[in-house]
Amino acid sequence: MINLNDKQYVNYAMIHEYLLGRFPSIETYDDRIIAKKIGYLTQTSGIYIGDVKFFWHKRGPYSRSLTSIIFNINSDKEKIIDLSKRCCFKEEILPRLDIVKNIIKSKPINISEVYWLE
16 A cells, blocks of 8 residues: 555656656755756646645755655655556656656757756
Protein backbone atom coordinates (compact mmCIF):
# COMPACT_ATOMS: atom_id res chain seq x y z
CA MET A 1 0.00 0.00 0.00
CA ILE A 2 1.34 3.41 -1.00
CA ASN A 3 0.75 6.22 1.51
CA LEU A 4 -0.34 9.67 0.31
CA ASN A 5 3.13 11.22 0.56
CA ASP A 6 4.72 8.35 -1.34
CA LYS A 7 2.02 8.65 -3.99
CA GLN A 8 2.80 12.33 -4.50
CA TYR A 9 6.54 11.61 -4.62
CA VAL A 10 6.04 8.77 -7.11
CA ASN A 11 3.74 10.88 -9.30
CA TYR A 12 6.20 13.74 -9.50
CA ALA A 13 9.19 11.41 -9.99
CA MET A 14 7.39 9.64 -12.85
CA ILE A 15 6.53 12.94 -14.53
CA HIS A 16 10.12 14.17 -14.25
CA GLU A 17 11.45 10.87 -15.59
CA TYR A 18 8.96 10.85 -18.47
CA LEU A 19 9.84 14.39 -19.53
CA LEU A 20 13.63 14.29 -19.09
CA GLY A 21 14.51 10.59 -19.08
CA ARG A 22 15.81 10.70 -15.51
CA PHE A 23 14.47 11.01 -12.00
CA PRO A 24 14.77 14.35 -10.19
CA SER A 25 18.08 15.07 -8.52
CA ILE A 26 19.26 17.44 -5.83
CA GLU A 27 22.92 16.94 -6.63
CA THR A 28 23.51 20.42 -8.09
CA TYR A 29 21.80 23.78 -7.87
CA ASP A 30 20.86 23.49 -11.55
CA ASP A 31 19.31 20.05 -10.90
CA ARG A 32 17.07 21.58 -8.25
CA ILE A 33 16.13 24.50 -10.53
CA ILE A 34 15.33 22.10 -13.37
CA ALA A 35 13.14 19.99 -11.08
CA LYS A 36 11.14 23.06 -10.07
CA LYS A 37 10.78 24.23 -13.66
CA ILE A 38 9.50 20.78 -14.65
CA GLY A 39 6.94 21.00 -11.85
CA TYR A 40 5.87 24.46 -12.97
CA LEU A 41 5.57 23.48 -16.65
CA THR A 42 3.61 20.39 -15.69
CA GLN A 43 1.23 22.28 -13.44
CA THR A 44 0.66 25.05 -15.98
CA SER A 45 -0.18 22.42 -18.58
CA GLY A 46 -3.09 21.39 -16.35
CA ILE A 47 -1.64 18.36 -14.60
CA TYR A 48 -2.15 18.21 -10.86
CA ILE A 49 1.11 17.60 -9.03
CA GLY A 50 -0.21 18.18 -5.53
CA ASP A 51 -0.81 21.20 -3.37
CA VAL A 52 2.11 23.04 -4.94
CA LYS A 53 2.13 26.81 -5.23
CA PHE A 54 4.78 28.69 -7.15
CA PHE A 55 6.15 32.19 -6.92
CA TRP A 56 8.73 33.76 -9.18
CA HIS A 57 12.34 33.72 -8.02
CA LYS A 58 15.40 35.18 -9.74
CA ARG A 59 16.13 31.84 -11.52
CA GLY A 60 12.51 30.96 -12.36
CA PRO A 61 9.54 29.41 -10.59
CA TYR A 62 10.04 28.38 -6.97
CA SER A 63 7.90 26.29 -4.67
CA ARG A 64 8.73 25.41 -1.09
CA SER A 65 6.41 22.40 -1.19
CA LEU A 66 7.92 21.08 -4.43
CA THR A 67 11.40 21.57 -2.97
CA SER A 68 10.32 19.39 -0.06
CA ILE A 69 8.93 16.76 -2.46
CA ILE A 70 12.19 16.71 -4.45
CA PHE A 71 14.32 16.31 -1.31
CA ASN A 72 12.04 13.56 -0.01
CA ILE A 73 12.24 11.72 -3.33
CA ASN A 74 16.01 11.83 -3.15
CA SER A 75 16.16 10.73 0.49
CA ASP A 76 14.39 7.48 -0.43
CA LYS A 77 15.16 7.32 -4.15
CA GLU A 78 15.39 3.52 -4.49
CA LYS A 79 11.96 3.06 -2.92
CA ILE A 80 10.41 5.77 -5.13
CA ILE A 81 11.97 4.29 -8.27
CA ASP A 82 10.71 0.83 -7.30
CA LEU A 83 7.19 2.13 -6.63
CA SER A 84 7.17 4.08 -9.90
CA LYS A 85 7.87 0.88 -11.85
CA ARG A 86 4.52 -0.44 -10.60
CA CYS A 87 2.52 2.63 -11.65
CA CYS A 88 1.41 4.16 -14.93
CA PHE A 89 -0.08 7.42 -16.14
CA LYS A 90 -3.76 7.87 -16.80
CA GLU A 91 -4.45 8.01 -20.53
CA GLU A 92 -5.75 11.60 -20.41
CA ILE A 93 -2.50 12.91 -18.90
CA LEU A 94 -0.16 11.67 -21.63
CA PRO A 95 -1.19 14.14 -24.38
CA ARG A 96 -0.53 17.07 -22.04
CA LEU A 97 2.79 15.62 -20.94
CA ASP A 98 3.73 15.04 -24.57
CA ILE A 99 3.19 18.73 -25.36
CA VAL A 100 5.66 19.66 -22.61
CA LYS A 101 8.04 16.88 -23.66
CA ASN A 102 8.07 18.09 -27.28
CA ILE A 103 8.89 21.62 -26.15
CA ILE A 104 11.76 20.28 -24.03
CA LYS A 105 13.04 18.12 -26.91
CA SER A 106 13.13 21.14 -29.25
CA LYS A 107 15.95 22.68 -27.19
CA PRO A 108 18.71 24.10 -29.38
CA ILE A 109 22.09 22.44 -28.87
CA ASN A 110 23.81 25.65 -27.80
CA ILE A 111 21.44 26.37 -24.87
CA SER A 112 21.73 24.62 -21.52
CA GLU A 113 18.74 22.68 -20.25
CA VAL A 114 18.32 24.88 -17.20
CA TYR A 115 18.01 28.01 -19.38
CA TRP A 116 15.83 26.36 -22.04
CA LEU A 117 13.24 25.41 -19.45
CA GLU A 118 12.89 29.06 -18.46
